[in-house]
Amino acid sequence: MNMKTRRGFFIAACLLPGLALFILFKVYPTIQIFQKSLYLWTGVGDTPKFIGLKNFVDMFNDEAFLLALRNTGFLMLIVPVLSLLIALINASLLTQTKLKERGIYRTVFFFPSILSFVVIAILWSFIYHPTMGFVNSGLELLGLGDWALSWLGDQRTVLWALAITLIWQATGYYMVMYMAGIDGISPDLYEAAGLDGATRIQQFFHITIPMLWEIIRVTIIFSINGVLTISFVIVSIMTGGGPDRHSEVVMTYLYSQAFTNSNFGYAMAIGVFIFIVSLLLALISNKLTERGSH
Amino acid sequence: MRHKKWLTTVAASVMALSVLAGCGSNNSGESNGSAATGSNGAANGGKQFDNMELNVAVFQGGYGREYWDTIAADFMKDYPGTKINITASPKIAELVRPKIVAGNPPDFMYIAGSDNTPILAGLIKDKALLDLSDVFNAPAEEGGAPLKDKIIPGVLESRSSSPYGDGKVFLAPYNFGVMGLWYNKTMLDDKGIAVPKTWDEFIALNATAKENGRALFTYQGLYPGYLEEMIVPSIYNVGGQEALDQFYNYDPEFWKSDTFKQVWGVLGKIASEDNALMKGTIALNHTQAQTAFMQGKAMFIPNGTWFEDEMKDAPREEGFQFGFLGAPAFQADQPAVAMTLIEQMVIPAKAKNPELAKEFLKYLYSDKSVKLNAEKSKGVLAVKGAADQAKEFISESTYNVYKAVDNGMTTVNGAFKSVAKGSKYNPNDEVFKPISSIMNKQMTIDEYSDKLYKIYTDIQQELKDNGAAE
Numbered sequence: 001m002n003m004k005t006r007r008g009f010f011i012a013a014c015l016l017p018g019l020a021l022f023i024l025f026k027v028y029p030t031i032q033i034f035q036k037s038l039y040l041w042t043g044v045g046d047t048p049k050f051i052g053l054k055n056f057v058d059m060f061n062d063e064a065f066l067l068a069l070r071n072t073g074f075l076m077l078i079v080p081v082l083s084l085l086i087a088l089i090n091a092s093l094l095t096q097t098k099l100k101e102r103g104i105y106r107t108v109f110f111f112p113s114i115l116s117f118v119v120i121a122i123l124w125s126f127i128y129h130p131t132m133g134f135v136n137s138g139l140e141l142l143g144l145g146d147w148a149l150s151w152l153g154d155q156r157t158v159l160w161a162l163a164i165t166l167i168w169q170a171t172g173y174y175m176v177m178y179m180a181g182i183d184g185i186s187p188d189l190y191e192a193a194g195l196d197g198a199t200r201i202q203q204f205f206h207i208t209i210p211m212l213w214e215i216i217r218v219t220i221i222f223s224i225n226g227v228l229t230i231s232f233v234i235v236s237i238m239t240g241g242g243p244d245r246h247s248e249v250v251m252t253y254l255y256s257q258a259f260t261n262s263n264f265g266y267a268m269a270i271g272v273f274i275f276i277v278s279l280l281l282a283l284i285s286n287k288l289t290e291r292g293s294h
Numbered sequence: 295m296r297h298k299k300w301l302t303t304v305a306a307s308v309m310a311l312s313v314l315a316g317c318g319s320n321n322s323g324e325s326n327g328s329a330a331t332g333s334n335g336a337a338n339g340g341k342q343f344d345n346m347e348l349n350v351a352v353f354q355g356g357y358g359r360e361y362w363d364t365i366a367a368d369f370m371k372d373y374p375g376t377k378i379n380i381t382a383s384p385k386i387a388e389l390v391r392p393k394i395v396a397g398n399p400p401d402f403m404y405i406a407g408s409d410n411t412p413i414l415a416g417l418i419k420d421k422a423l424l425d426l427s428d429v430f431n432a433p434a435e436e437g438g439a440p441l442k443d444k445i446i447p448g449v450l451e452s453r454s455s456s457p458y459g460d461g462k463v464f465l466a467p468y469n470f471g472v473m474g475l476w477y478n479k480t481m482l483d484d485k486g487i488a489v490p491k492t493w494d495e496f497i498a499l500n501a502t503a504k505e506n507g508r509a510l511f512t513y514q515g516l517y518p519g520y521l522e523e524m525i526v527p528s529i530y531n532v533g534g535q536e537a538l539d540q541f542y543n544y545d546p547e548f549w550k551s552d553t554f555k556q557v558w559g560v561l562g563k564i565a566s567e568d569n570a571l572m573k574g575t576i577a578l579n580h581t582q583a584q585t586a587f588m589q590g591k592a593m594f595i596p597n598g599t600w601f602e603d604e605m606k607d608a609p610r611e612e613g614f615q616f617g618f619l620g621a622p623a624f625q626a627d628q629p630a631v632a633m634t635l636i637e638q639m640v641i642p643a644k645a646k647n648p649e650l651a652k653e654f655l656k657y658l659y660s661d662k663s664v665k666l667n668a669e670k671s672k673g674v675l676a677v678k679g680a681a682d683q684a685k686e687f688i689s690e691s692t693y694n695v696y697k698a699v700d701n702g703m704t705t706v707n708g709a710f711k712s713v714a715k716g717s718k719y720n721p722n723d724e725v726f727k728p729i730s731s732i733m734n735k736q737m738t739i740d741e742y743s744d745k746l747y748k749i750y751t752d753i754q755q756e757l758k759d760n761g762a763a764e
Binding site: 040043058064150153239241245257260263 | 391394395412413415416417419420422515516517518573574575576577578579582586591715716717718720723727728729730731734736737
């Protein structure tokens with residue numbers, strides 16, 4: 001008994017520092033965000049005024065916010081779907097075909113993941129540069145000069161241009177995860193399927209995907225949240241939210257409300273909204289993909 | 295997970311930096327302080343201060359921090375016993391924000407740079423700045439006439455110094471810049487092209503521009519706010535101060551006025567005429583657009599007196615030389631108008647030592663300080679004749695711009711009235727961002743004016759509701 005309580009104390013003492021840090025740096029700020037979202041506060045003055053849920057009501061009457069939300073939704077739909085799909089196909093091609101250059105491709109595709117987001121954004125803003133950019137010069141070289149647009153300056157193309165950058169950045173990372181997963185699948189399964197006359201494509205759908213299902217579920221959530229965080233850096237540098245807010249995302253809007261418009265309370269409300277939405281999305285995607293694991 | 299890790303790294307390095315910045319300033323402050331304490335006792339001119347310590351936070355940008363270190367040392371020599379601690383950083387707003395929130399702001403702040411100035415807007419909205427009018431009404435450091443007579447005319451009355459429009463000065467002017475359209479002087483001189491005096495002449499130059507293989511105009515596409523440098527002077531040119539007040543004070547009728555139609559008509563022409571707007575402009579950031587201009591891809595671009603220094607390493611076409619014309623007029627007999635940008639210094643209302651801070655502020659406008667500022671920061675203080683004091687330290691073309699202002703080029707200056715606390719509107723964004731759509735021909739001038747009419751009406755309503763609530 002005595003021994004047991006002493007053991008308990010010891011464990012508690014070991015846990016305490018970690019717990020204290022966790023509460024101080026994670027729980028407390030989060031509670032602050034929720035609390036401040038109910039206030040009218042400039043972020044500099046020290047007298048926040050309680051206004052209840054007004055910030056949240058305002059949010060849905062704020063056209064700029066709704067546009068930012070729509071743009072974010074677009075990216076959150078397009079980017080995960082395409083980057084995971086491309087990653088999956090690449091991973092299975094690289095593992096199944098036993099290419100000699102496999103190692104090189106693995107490294108090359110993974111490269112964007114270790115570059116800083118800022119570098120990626122600057123790199124791509126030069127790729128899309130309207131006159132000396134790689135894309136438009138390439139089109140001109142092919143005699144398709146009429147197709148050359150200022151990709152980041154046109155409201156019809158800007159979101160797609162950003163989506164491609166995000167996909168390029170993320171694909172390699174997920175590909176490496178999938179490759180590790182595929183390497184863990186027993187080769188016997190493929191061999192047996194091959195003997196039974198299953199084609200490569202059938203093997204992909206009936207062996208690779210089901211066996212990777214748990215990894216895919218995790219990557220879907222990673223990828224959705226990744227879009228939220230990375231889009232801030234990419235948009236700030238590549239377009240500044242332009243032209244005319246057509247590439248504004250919720251994170252850049254949150255930032256500008258907090259730091260250039262001195263609307264801290266409102267920005268916190270947007271933060272809470274994003275928090276809830278991403279939590280919901282994670283739950284929904286988990287629920288939707290659940291049956292696949294049986 | 296790796297995104298979190300990235301954030302942690304950033305946060306950690308920011309912390310480390312701020313700690314380092316803190317150390318640096320303390321060290322310099324203390325060493326200077328101990329030198330001064332030796333001759334403690336009789337204060338300058340018999341002035342005594344209860345509190346002899348002053349905490350100063352300054353923006354460390356293109357002007358550096360040397361001026362501040364030197365002037366603080368001089369001040370401590372002239373006011374024995376005082377001790378000035380300087381914190382300088384390019385991200386000064388991030389450093390002072392937590393202190394302000396905690397109710398412990400620095401005694402004196404010089405805030406500039408687009409990352410930092412929003413904190414001033416917050417302080418203005420919160421009415422958290424100290425009224426500095428008495429400093430400017432009192433005699434200058436050298437005695438004699440009130441200090442306000444030394445400042446460039448119009449500055450103290452403008453919204454950049456008197457944000458509530460009641461004539462009280464809350465933001466003291468520091469260096470000033472002049473903004474307007476720039477051109478390649480060599481190119482215009484060589485081809486014998488006259489600098490356009492009116493917007494009609496400007497548009498007419500499009501043909502000449504085309505002959506010379508360039509577009510007429512480009513601007514910093516991602517940041518359409520730069521267009522203010524031609525829009526604001528033009529509003530002033532057509533409708534005078536009255537129209538400018540309508541624009542800055544949210545009179546919705548401005549968007550139906552003739553002034554609006556004329557000024558935005560110029561933008562419409564730039565958008566619609568072939569070759570007028572450089573291809574791809576809207577997608578370019580400021581560096582890309584400015585480089586394209588210097589390489590001779592466009593004839594004119596808006597920017598400020600910092601232009602030459604900012605682009606000193608950029609590639610340029612053969613013989614390129616900076617030329618400045620301000621903003622053309624609408625009638626041939628009107629002068630060109632340029633916009634001024636004035637950097638601001640403030641004393642927070644909650645400063646611990648406002649009396650000494652005011653004394654320090656007054657000291658900054660002394661003749662000695664103006665000269666020192668020109669030498670160390672290569673900046674031009676917003677006092678009369680400062681350009682001549684700075685002549686030997688700044689480039690010739692920059693000097694010429696300032697000299698033109700000294701010699702009577704009309705200047706305008708202004709800022710939007712504060713919107714209601716909690717308003718979602720950021721007037722600069724609302725007015726300038728949609729211009730990208732006009733330039734893209736995806737929005738007509740009429741649609742734009744309807745949109746802005748509604749926004750101005752909303753902002754007015756919010757201000758009214760806010761006033762009623764308080």
